[in-house]
Amino acid sequence: MSGGKGKAEGTTDKLEEFGEGILYDIKMKRNPKFTVTTRTRSNIKYDDKDGFLRLGNSKEEHSFINVAQAKRFMQTVAIAAKCHDFVKQNLHTTIRGLFYQLKYSLGEDIDENIFNEQSESNPLIEDLEVALGIKREYMHLNANRKGVLAGNMKVIDRFGDDRIEIDTGKTGRSGWAIPSDVDNDIEFVDVKAKYVIVVEKDALWQRLNEDGFWKKENAILISPQGQAARGTRRLIRKLADQGLPVYVFNDGDAWGWYIYWTIKTGSMNLAYIGRDIATPEARFIGVTMADIEHYDFLKNLTMRATEVDIKRAQEMLNYPWINRHKEWVAELKKVLETKKKLEQDTLQGPRLTFVDDYIREKIKNRDFLP
Known part of the structure; x- marks a missing residue:
């Protein structure tokens, strides 16, 4: 794989399509949602032919009008929006940097932050990678160097x-x-x-x-x-x-x-x-x-x-x-x-x-x- 403008444009397009899909659901007065391949252990398969671990075919739907999912849905959309900014500006940060970009209050009258711990944001980055078929590196998110x-x-x-x-x-x-x-x-x-x-x-x-x-x-x-x-x-x-x-x-x-x-x-x-x-x-x-x-x-x-x-x-x-x-x-x-x-x-x-x-x-x- 090689980087370049084509990768940036492809990533921007996918992030924008993700956001437009949610806006369209709202416009049509439907429950905003997106689908992601399940990342549970039961859906992890060993590919006997090629010799590596991969995800199976089980899917799960994440929706906004669901008490158990509403916060995670909102957090995932916030991550997508912030990554869209990074790609458009051609700036990179670490997954730790992203956490701090989004660690702020939901409003003056709401005593709750979008994220309190990085352990909340990390798995949602992975959800977004799976849902959009984009590696986090293409969303301008890096991890600490090691090796x-x-x-x-x-x-x-x-x-x-x-x-x-x-x-x-x-x-x-x-x-x-x-x-x-x-x-x-x-x-x-x-x-x-x-x-x-x-x-x-x-x-x-x-x-x-x-x-x-x-x-x-x-x-x-x-x-x-x-x-x-x-x-x-x-x-x-x-x-x-x-x-x-x-x-x-x-x-x-x-x-x-x-x-x-x-x-x-x-x-x-x-x-x-x-x-x-x-x-x-x-x-x-x-x-x-x-x-x-x-x-x-x-x-x-x-x-x-x-x-x-x-x-x-x-x-x-x-x-x-x-x-x-x-x-x-x-x-x-x-x-x-x-x-x-x-x-x-x-x-x-x-x-x-x-x-x-x-x-x-x-x-x-x-x-x-x-």
């Missing part, structure tokens, strides 16, 4: 009136900060890497960057710095679309594995854009419970799994997109049986540069999980 990259490629960033070319192989120790929107006015060119390696923790990313791992291996090195934000997941998807294999290197516990699965299949809360942010072809190179048997030094470096770790592992065993893989069932059951886990940092035990050897060996031997 860093280094590697053999260039980024063309059209920012304001400038066209900036960024060589992500020349960003030093800090790397290139991945923006929340990697579609509009951003282009990835001159991609010369052989593969993408996604490293859960920033500390391990820094270790590999200092070693020049991505230079030696001709790779693109990414850290989502924990759970991957949607901008980072979208970037991984775009790189996979260019034919690059994607390998993920996370902690050997249910949380690290869950982060992997959100990259691979998308997540339930973002199932409405699953096709755009999931990378089903991604493979998990570690850390795994099987590594404990393969690398003797790890036997003394395990940690005790917490109750939260155990609960998450049990939940993951119930997900059909995970328990269809016998390798993953074995890994999760091993956690439940031994109540142990491994951090990826343990691979620095023999020597700091062992992490490099571990990744090389895993990829060379195709020793990874689906």
Whole structure:
């Protein structure tokens, strides 16, 4: 996807059609309403053919003349109107900024604000995305940046009136900060890497960057710095679309594995854009419970799994997109049986540069999980 005037015009048109539909209902003395695909867990499906989570076909109607829905309806219309202003003015803000734009009183004689907490506005932004078929980035709403990259490629960033070319192989120790929107006015060119390696923790990313791992291996090195934000997941998807294999290197516990699965299949809360942010072809190179048997030094470096770790592992065993893989069932059951886990940092035990050897060996031997 590429940004530009066409996207802005399309977004403006959809927002205006949304508002005009409500005005037409009022003019015709009908109950103003709009329809949205239901974002409940029961309406989230695993697309077996394409390998990602998506929304099903269940719909729900949001109307104004409904005591249970009136406030949410009004709040959604307020968000749409404000986003229309942002697009027309060609100004961007964060979802936090939008909340403050709308955190004001309904009137002098009404002791109530449009929004009191951001937890009220966030799900309504998602409702609007689903109802109009527009990603929030096209409505000029960004999230906080999260994620860093280094590697053999260039980024063309059209920012304001400038066209900036960024060589992500020349960003030093800090790397290139991945923006929340990697579609509009951003282009990835001159991609010369052989593969993408996604490293859960920033500390391990820094270790590999200092070693020049991505230079030696001709790779693109990414850290989502924990759970991957949607901008980072979208970037991984775009790189996979260019034919690059994607390998993920996370902690050997249910949380690290869950982060992997959100990259691979998308997540339930973002199932409405699953096709755009999931990378089903991604493979998990570690850390795994099987590594404990393969690398003797790890036997003394395990940690005790917490109750939260155990609960998450049990939940993951119930997900059909995970328990269809016998390798993953074995890994999760091993956690439940031994109540142990491994951090990826343990691979620095023999020597700091062992992490490099571990990744090389895993990829060379195709020793990874689906």
